[in-house]
Amino acid sequence: MSEMWINMGPQHPMTHGLWNLRVRIDGEVVLDVDPEMGYLHRGIEKISEDRHYNEVVTLMDRTCYVAGLAWEHLYILASEQALHITPPERAQYIRMTCEEFQRIGSHIMWYAAFVNDIGLMTPFLYGMRDRDLVLDLFQSFTGARMTYEYMRVGGVRNDLPPTFTDQARKVLDWLTDRFREYDQLCLGSSIFHKRCDHLGVLKANDCIAHGVTGPMLRSAGVKRDLRKDRPYARYDAVDFDVAVADGADVTARYLVRMEEMRQSIRILRQTVDWLEHHPGPVMAEHLPRWLGAPYAPVGREGYLLKRNYAKGVGFSAVEEPHGEAQAYVVNEGTEHPYRVKFRSPIFANLSAARQYLVGYRVADIPPIMGSVDPCIGEVDR
Amino acid sequence: MATEITATEKPNQNPILWVARPMATAARQFAKSLFRPSTIVYPYERLEDPEFREKVAVASGKPIGLGQVWDNYRGVHALNIATCISCNLCQFSCPDLCIEMVTVPGGDPKHPKKCPEIDYGKCSYCGFCSDACPEGCLTMTTRYELSVTKRSDMVYSPQRLNEVFKTKLPMNPIRLARPANEDSILLDVPLCIGCNACARDCPTQCITMLDIPKPEAKAGEKIPKRIWKEPVVNDSDCVRCGTCISVCPKECLFWGTRK
């Protein structure tokens, strides 16, 4: 067979979203790749400029639909810095709880989709089954299963229900057992190792040069985790380890993500204990009036007298399940952010696709791309 | 430099056991799910049914559905037309512009009563409207089944939302506290002409027009031609909907902090 270009995407089982990976192949060997993005570009950064600060939160759930709360957290942190607001401590702990549960949910989703990519359907359903428990927890306090709209500038919308702590502990116990099952299905199978070892290798230097972050970077042996290195919320108050592996291949990414879920459970046990014993307000007291807590008096231009509030620029970086997400929010003293810029970790991870795909085989593309955990919603924004 | 990752499963190098462990795991799960698979036979079994939740939780050993999972679910809205005051706050707070205020019977002929009509084709179920509703008459229920065959059926008129209210579905119990430092409606006194528009249209009737003394005409000074009344806003009743500001012909009302 001579060389040819094939389009993997935009509708292809491997893509996990809408994007197109153009692959030049010779027989089964990948010679070159060219990712094409933009099929899911919704202009979230532009729409944000027309929205009230709190209303942007509804868009954040839709940037990455499996890690909505992590993105809300990211945006809210940047907005709070831009608006000079400090949330109460309980709100910060609730946000941490949200983010860690979201990390578990997202990683389970990754596990389900990734193992499905290498042809094993069973873990997909196990993963979905267990992720449902996390979604149940989210539903119990946010009222929705995927699009939470829970965080607000200055805190969170509502407090956790009284039964939350008990139920969260039950879920954590259940998940701990299930993760063992996941490992048996994957690591215990030599076919899994045959498929995933020494595949999609991206060494630490290449990772850093191409801006690759998150589990991909940690799987290359770089111990970087914003929760440790640049603690936000109250991550300085909880005790956990950074999961690092040295293979830099697909198996290493699997190991890192699995270990991260175990560390998340460790964090969650601490935050849930804290939340049980420290009741308190979940919204900041002194907000700019037009932010008016979750209750926004008037959101649209024309009814709000233009007033000059303190200007500011906010920057936040959050260790999102997929990597380092960053937000840059410019506050020009109006009720809308002047400019919101998000940095999606997967955007950078996909931009290095040529580095970790070329030279492998067509059949290796799904596991490698699966190990990147692409979520196109946040790449295209 | 790297923290050791404790892989629970070591790579299996024994070719005879190549496939044994995952197959054993799958078989274990098979034996478990023979009695009670985790799936729910959806139209017949519903998670929002608390009895069913407990039954499943006990039967499958899964910690599902325990606790108040469905208590504050954000589904289709319920509108109590009787208590709606037509303040438009739901419309203002909607980020998706899916709420339109439409006239419903039962209002005063001069000032027809307007209630929200929601287009579920646009709605994102963010709950800002029910958060903003000062009277608690627009809430969200646990209903989530919306399939229709015509796009126009996605638009729920106030009457239809009222039907939802009458079904007594569990409704979102969370009422957000009004912030302590809300803005008030302030009056730019020299601009006011006392036209009564604000008091007339105020949905909560919290504006009263008080008489003010007509100043004595001084020499060479023209007394402005106006009605000698001035609105006074009762802050505790005011829901901060801004209707008065929008109807004021002279733009003399504005948001501000009351001294």
Place this chain on the structure above:
Amino acid sequence: MQPDDLTRVLAPKLGENLLGVEAFEGMAGRVRFRREAALDLFRAVRDDLSFAHLSMVGGIDWVDHREVFYVAWSDSARQYVLLSTDVPATDAHVETASAVWPSANWHERETWELVDITFDHHPDLRHLLTPDGYAFHPLLRSFKIHEPEELEVKTRHV
């Protein structure tokens, strides 16, 4: 790392092209520079200050001018640094950072198509998120998603 440390290293390299280093909450500082010195600054920041990881490139349309900002991370200092430069709206171009940090490639493509800032000597300046040949730059303030009257809530009780 403090803003002073940044100034100490960068000032000799850039001279008057360094417009100042400000404090920035949660970062090592915000370096303002003239675009003529972009490449020198990038090299200095990466090699001398060990900010080896470029995280984000973005642009802001300030109507009269445009701003390009870069966020870089240093593993040794465990800090971010913000670099920003102003370019005139009529002649919005700046030297590419992708020669120094390969990760800038896609970020610059995105900034180019959305905020209309050209990156000179960029290896592959094609549309990324918008279709090929898309004539607009959506993140410019002049690009309106709604007409203002659509945005306003309809007047009531007329």
Place this chain on the structure above:
Amino acid sequence: MSQATLYSVSYDLSNTIASALGSVLPSGARDLITSSGVVTGFAVVIFAVIILAATMLNTILLIWWERKLLGRFMDRRGAMHVGFAGLLQNFADGFKLFRKDTVKPREADPLGFYFGPTAYMITSLAIFGILPISSGWDTGALPLTLLLALAIFAFAPLFIFVSAWSSNNKYSLMGGMRSAAQMIAYEVPLLLAVVSVVIVAGSFDLNTIVYEQQNYWFWGPLILALIVFVAAMLAEMERIPFDLPEAEAELVEGWNTEYGGMFFAFFMFTDYLRALVGSVLVVLLFFGGWTLPSWVPSVATSWPLAGIFWFMVKTYIVFGVFVWIRASLPRVRTDQLLRVGWNRMIPLGLVSVFVAALLVVAKCVWPFGCLPTP
């Protein structure tokens, strides 16, 4: 005729119908209809129809069985709404596919595009005319039934490749290439495993092979051959973990990407047909066919059609193991598959041939017992 066979049943049925028809027809036509040639010909048609219907029903039941089993392996329920426990779900699916249009790509070659799936299904169906399912329930004592069945079974890559090539799709082409490579690679170990059984049984006739298993089933001493046979069968049936030609993660749907409607149904149906052939062959070659061990009380085997019943039970259990494998193993890669085929399976198959030869020489092996003396 002491025992009812499939052909005797067909012949009786044909005879009954012919005489019933003849009784109402004028004498000329009666003579024609009741003549032995017509009755025999009609009996053959009935025979074929019965086999066809039984095969189709079994295949559809097999799909149901996989759906239910796989569901439980995955902690869900499988099809359950159409009919009792979803038994009619596959009929509903088939009906849906039947109603749908087959969209032929503009550049596709119509001859290959339509001929491929049709021939694929027909050749696979033809195998069931050969396989015995109980004593007497077969086409008669052909001496080389096993060889013929495997020969027809090996046709498939040709038709797959024809349909893949003519659908003018890169994914289909790659799927077709993979399919051809894989099937050819696994044909050799498959035949080696079969050869070891044939050596022990001393015949290519499946009836004889089953008869030879009266003292012990062959899977015990020929466990190596069984492993090679099952692995090769998995590859031939293109089931996970060896479903590379379809590998939906990278090749969309492999060689049937471009097919829809009834031709897609042909492909899916034939896949399960081949799975049924595989299961039946495993039962016939290694698990004693329709016989049960001698220690089983005769109550279980004395009633009519007990042979067919036990044969079906065994077949479905064997297929259940295939489903179990599918539920727990990921897919391998092409080069790994081929390497396993050439480097592991062929040596193992040769060893098993050697073992079979030893078995024949030894006659009696503890703890299994002796081969029956002819």
